[in-house]
Amino acid sequence: MNRSPSGRGLILIAVALATAVLWISLGVREGLEAEIRALADRIGANLFYVHAEGDFGEDDLARLANLAEVAGVAGEGTYSTGYFPGQTYNITRLEVSSNYLNAFQLPLAAGRSFTPQDKAVVILGWEVKEAIFGEANPVGQTLDGAEIIGVLAQIPSDDELRRRLNNWVLVPAGSGPKSFAQAGSSERPYGALLVRARGDTRRAQSAVMRALPGATTTPISKRYQMYFHTERTTNRLLVISSLVMLVLAGTVVAGLLSLSVMNRSWEIGVRRTVGATTQDILRLFLVEGVWLAGAGGIAGICLGELVLFLAPSIGDSASIGAVHALVLPLTLTVGLLASLHPSWQAARISPARALSLRTLEGRRRYGIGGGRLIAALAVIIASSGLFLLINLVVSSQQSLTSLWGSIDERTFLVQSPRQSILAAPDLSARDLPSLQVLPGVEAAVVSGSRTVPIKGTNSPGTSVEGVGEGWEGLGLLNIEQGRDLSAPEITEGEKVALVAKGLASTMFKGADPIGQRLNIRNAPYTVVGVFNDNVVLGTLRAQVIVPYQCLEGLWFYHCFFVHTDSEAEPGEVRAAIVDLFQGIYPDKAKVEIVAPAAQVAEWRQTLTATANRLGILVGLGLLLGAIGVFNLISFLLLLRTRELGIRRAAGATRNRIVTLGVVEALKITVPAGLIGLSLGLAGTGPLQRFLGQLPSLSWNWAWIIVATAIGVGLLAGGWPAWRVSRLSPAEAMRRGKR
Amino acid sequence: MIELQNVHKIYVKGRVKVPALRGVNLNVTEQEFLVVQGPSGSGKSTLLNIIGLLDEPTDGRLRLFGEPTQGLPDRERSRLRGRSIGFVFQSFNLISHLRAWENVALPLYYAGVGRAERHQRAITALKQVGLSERAEHLPAELSGGEEQRVAIARALVIGPKLILADEPTGNLDSESSLDVMKEFSHLNKEGATLLIATHDPLVTSFAERILALRDGQIVDEVSPNRGEPRATLRDDVPS
Numbered sequence: 001m002n003r004s005p006s007g008r009g010l011i012l013i014a015v016a017l018a019t020a021v022l023w024i025s026l027g028v029r030e031g032l033e034a035e036i037r038a039l040a041d042r043i044g045a046n047l048f049y050v051h052a053e054g055d056f057g058e059d060d061l062a063r064l065a066n067l068a069e070v071a072g073v074a075g076e077g078t079y080s081t082g083y084f085p086g087q088t089y090n091i092t093r094l095e096v097s098s099n100y101l102n103a104f105q106l107p108l109a110a111g112r113s114f115t116p117q118d119k120a121v122v123i124l125g126w127e128v129k130e131a132i133f134g135e136a137n138p139v140g141q142t143l144d145g146a147e148i149i150g151v152l153a154q155i156p157s158d159d160e161l162r163r164r165l166n167n168w169v170l171v172p173a174g175s176g177p178k179s180f181a182q183a184g185s186s187e188r189p190y191g192a193l194l195v196r197a198r199g200d201t202r203r204a205q206s207a208v209m210r211a212l213p214g215a216t217t218t219p220i221s222k223r224y225q226m227y228f229h230t231e232r233t234t235n236r237l238l239v240i241s242s243l244v245m246l247v248l249a250g251t252v253v254a255g256l257l258s259l260s261v262m263n264r265s266w267e268i269g270v271r272r273t274v275g276a277t278t279q280d281i282l283r284l285f286l287v288e289g290v291w292l293a294g295a296g297g298i299a300g301i302c303l304g305e306l307v308l309f310l311a312p313s314i315g316d317s318a319s320i321g322a323v324h325a326l327v328l329p330l331t332l333t334v335g336l337l338a339s340l341h342p343s344w345q346a347a348r349i350s351p352a353r354a355l356s357l358r359t360l361e362g363r364r365r366y367g368i369g370g371g372r373l374i375a376a377l378a379v380i381i382a383s384s385g386l387f388l389l390i391n392l393v394v395s396s397q398q399s400l401t402s403l404w405g406s407i408d409e410r411t412f413l414v415q416s417p418r419q420s421i422l423a424a425p426d427l428s429a430r431d432l433p434s435l436q437v438l439p440g441v442e443a444a445v446v447s448g449s450r451t452v453p454i455k456g457t458n459s460p461g462t463s464v465e466g467v468g469e470g471w472e473g474l475g476l477l478n479i480e481q482g483r484d485l486s487a488p489e490i491t492e493g494e495k496v497a498l499v500a501k502g503l504a505s506t507m508f509k510g511a512d513p514i515g516q517r518l519n520i521r522n523a524p525y526t527v528v529g530v531f532n533d534n535v536v537l538g539t540l541r542a543q544v545i546v547p548y549q550c551l552e553g554l555w556f557y558h559c560f561f562v563h564t565d566s567e568a569e570p571g572e573v574r575a576a577i578v579d580l581f582q583g584i585y586p587d588k589a590k591v592e593i594v595a596p597a598a599q600v601a602e603w604r605q606t607l608t609a610t611a612n613r614l615g616i617l618v619g620l621g622l623l624l625g626a627i628g629v630f631n632l633i634s635f636l637l638l639l640r641t642r643e644l645g646i647r648r649a650a651g652a653t654r655n656r657i658v659t660l661g662v663v664e665a666l667k668i669t670v671p672a673g674l675i676g677l678s679l680g681l682a683g684t685g686p687l688q689r690f691l692g693q694l695p696s697l698s699w700n701w702a703w704i705i706v707a708t709a710i711g712v713g714l715l716a717g718g719w720p721a722w723r724v725s726r727l728s729p730a731e732a733m734r735r736g737k738r
Numbered sequence: 739m740i741e742l743q744n745v746h747k748i749y750v751k752g753r754v755k756v757p758a759l760r761g762v763n764l765n766v767t768e769q770e771f772l773v774v775q776g777p778s779g780s781g782k783s784t785l786l787n788i789i790g791l792l793d794e795p796t797d798g799r800l801r802l803f804g805e806p807t808q809g810l811p812d813r814e815r816s817r818l819r820g821r822s823i824g825f826v827f828q829s830f831n832l833i834s835h836l837r838a839w840e841n842v843a844l845p846l847y848y849a850g851v852g853r854a855e856r857h858q859r860a861i862t863a864l865k866q867v868g869l870s871e872r873a874e875h876l877p878a879e880l881s882g883g884e885e886q887r888v889a890i891a892r893a894l895v896i897g898p899k900l901i902l903a904d905e906p907t908g909n910l911d912s913e914s915s916l917d918v919m920k921e922f923s924h925l926n927k928e929g930a931t932l933l934i935a936t937h938d939p940l941v942t943s944f945a946e947r948i949l950a951l952r953d954g955q956i957v958d959e960v961s962p963n964r965g966e967p968r969a970t971l972r973d974d975v976p977s
Contacts, residue, residue, distance in 0.1 A: 270831045271833075272792070277816040
């Protein structure tokens with residue numbers, strides 16, 4: 001009997017790889033969920049928030065505190081941010097009940113917590129204390145007329161829910177929006193309540209909702225989950241994709257088993273002849289399918305663990321959770337489902353028919369089942385995934401590289417902080433000379449920005465950026481069309497402008513923007529260049545860039561571009577710049593330094609991690625497709641071994657035989673690749689919506705899909721054909737007769 | 739033991755109906771050694787398949803071991819095949835990944851016999867055909883004659899009442915063929931009924947009765963040990 005080309009090895013490989021990918025995806029997901037659970041556990045997972053349409057008063061706190069299912073209740077009021085008249089501090093304060101620190105597990109670094117009798121007192125967040133009082137202990141001093149009674153210990157930066165309190169101050173509920181000192185002005189001061197359950201949290205939640213009809217409850221773990229929404233969505237997508245891959249592997253296994261059944265039909269006949277019932281045959285193939293899936297599943301789990309161990313970049317924080325216990329049963333189920341149809345096929349062949357199918361030609365007439373369809377399905381899914389992956393990687397890389405011109409860690413931006421406790425310094429062009437003479441600074445360029453109305457745009461205000469002398473030497477922008485501003489234009493303040501690509505297409509409606517005019521504050525400017533939309537200069541997303549002098553005295557915000565000399569250590573220069581501005585603006589917040597190179601590197605790292613994970617899924621899809629095609633072609637060639645022997649005897653070369661296999665494979669992979677490409681194109685919209693900032697996807701890389709489909713066809717068809725072509729014509733005819 | 743009444747078998751290939759058996763009537767008595775002869779396509783294998791419950795007639799009746807087989811459920815047909823009928827084929831039909839004794843033990847497996855007993859009975863059957871020393875070998879490691887003797891051991895391991903053999907010597911040299919026929923003769927003497935489809939004159943020389951099949955009909959019947967061909971049957975052939 002001929003050994004089956006649809007070998008068990010291929011089934012094991014398909015199931016093992018799909019299981020490994022699922023194991024890894026679940027590991028990555030579980031790692032993040034464990035991290036979130038650990039964060040919630042710091043406060044106590046039995047804590048939950050209560051919200052309602054209106055605000056809560058002390059009576060609500062008392063009602064909940066009396067419930068047997070509740071161990072404690074605290075109130076969290078509204079928060080307000082702003083500069084107070086006559087103050088230099090930009091502070092967010094939160095009104096809370098007296099037991100808030102205890103409920104929210106907030107330790108104190110100094111002083112004491114609130115008492116119910118406290119009025120006109122304040123507890124400072126750690127960063128607030130650092131910014132205003134430095135190393136000194138502020139307890140006993142006053143802030144805006146309120147006595148400082150305590151300082152919160154610093155909350156770790158990974159604690160997304162509570163870390164904002166580092167930059168906030170806490171005041172007793174009812175302190176009112178105007179001043180810390182005006183306490184007790186509101187009767188219903190709490191926007192949310194924090195409830196600690198006694199015993200079962202769900203029971204406590206139900207009891208609270210019964211006590212406060214219309215109220216909703218949110219466990220603390222859910223609140224933490226909201227901070228990891230993007231990561232959790234990505235992980236969910238990975239797990240779903242992995243499950244799809246497992247199902248795909250299941251269909252490939254079903255195809256392999258179907259072909260195996262056909263190849264073993266004669267064996268089925270023999271077994272039936274010696275007394276096997278239809279149930280016996282059904283059981284034989286079901287057990288075989290489930291056994292193979294189980295073995296593949298175990299191998300996949302080991303492989304998944306190995307990958308997580310050897311390549312931490314794929315799942316740096318991966319961990320094993322209870323959900324992993326479902327992987328093997330799931331794999332076995334997939335194996336069972338995959339074997340159902342082939343086993344049924346095997347069981348329903350009549351013994352005489354099965355024996356007659358010993359003739360290979362007879363088996364061919366019996367058909368090849370859905371093997372062709374399943375192989376094509378795998379190639380379709382892999383091709384569409386590959387197209388999306390390539391577009392994601394390439395367009396994101398293009399976006400990152402086109403965002404900035406020649407940037408390195410020696411170029412950075414100095415600007416006022418967007419958020420600060422102390423008032424932000426009002427930087428101006430007057431600061432430039434001090435910056436330019438700072439040791440280690442090779443070049444410093446001033447930039448001003450403001451929003452002005454420009455005719456022809458869709459918005460009432462357009463962000464205009466003015467750049468000073470030295471800009472042309474920085475080469476910060478990638479100019480997509482035209483040229484950058486020249487030194488004389490900047491020095492002389494000529495009315496020339498660079499325009500963002502999106503704005504140019506809106507204003508000039510597809511016409512060449514170079515040489516076009518636009519009006520800024522009643523003066524005409526000539527467009528000399530077009531740059532990428534996403535460049536952020538200073539605090540604004542720049543849409544038009546002009547020489548600084550053009551609107552001198554009219555700029556609202558200033559920042560500086562700094563380029564350090566090659567001898568200087570960039571870190572030291574950055575520290576010196578911060579010190580310089582601390583000296584110029586002693587009572588203001590520290591300046592913020594943004595390094596585009598570091599930002600780009602961070603984005604690249606995120607992109608690489610996502611691409612790696614998606615790449616594994618796509619690679620698996622391609623491999624499954626290739627296995628399906630390989631097996632199908634092997635089977636088709638097996639059926640035609642005798643015919644091939646006759647062809648060889650009649651003068652066909654080996655290459656002709658190889659070509660035959662390749663053509664059969666290409667008939668599956670190329671149409672499947674094209675369908676996958678179309679699906680990929682259809683999927684770009686949802687992907688863009690999901691990823692937000694992703695630039696427009698293009699057809700440019702479609703050729704890779706076609707090339708991949710051809711490559712899979714060449715390999716998966718060429719290899720088995722090459723093996724058959726090695727047989728001598730006599731051997732091929734002899735084998736074909738069996 | 740075997741009674742066929744007006745048995746027809748028609749294969750449908752696409753739109754074409756191909757009659758394989760056309761109104762076959764046959765009675766086979768217990769411990770008879772019957773040979774069916776005929777050219778390729780005459781319906782020999784179809785006849786054996788129907789008698790062996792591997793296939794069902796399109797029309798007509800078959801009684802086996804005194805019982806009607808019409809409408810018998812799959813489980814019963816399988817049980818009868820597995821416990822009462824032994825099959826031997828021209829191409830041996832051994833499962834390539836099973837060892838010789840495992841091939842022999844296959845009917846016992848489906849009859850629900852435990853592994854130890856299966857092994858013991860398979861070795862006994864192999865001893866009967868003189869192949870006990872080859873029990874652990876795979877079919878690929880055996881000669882054609884040895885493979886056929888393993889197939890015979892598989893047929894006799896269940897102690898069948900009926901042995902059906904389709905061209906059992908077709909792939910064997912003359913020496914191996916003689917060995918196999920001696921084995922069949924021995925089994926017949928032990929009490930088994932034998933029905934063999936063949937072209938081989940050696941096989942017919944062992945037969946008690948010879949049927950000639952052509953175009954799905956029995957056209958001749960000879961009983962060498964009893965005398966002359968039965969002319970009446972020949973006269974029944976439609977022109």
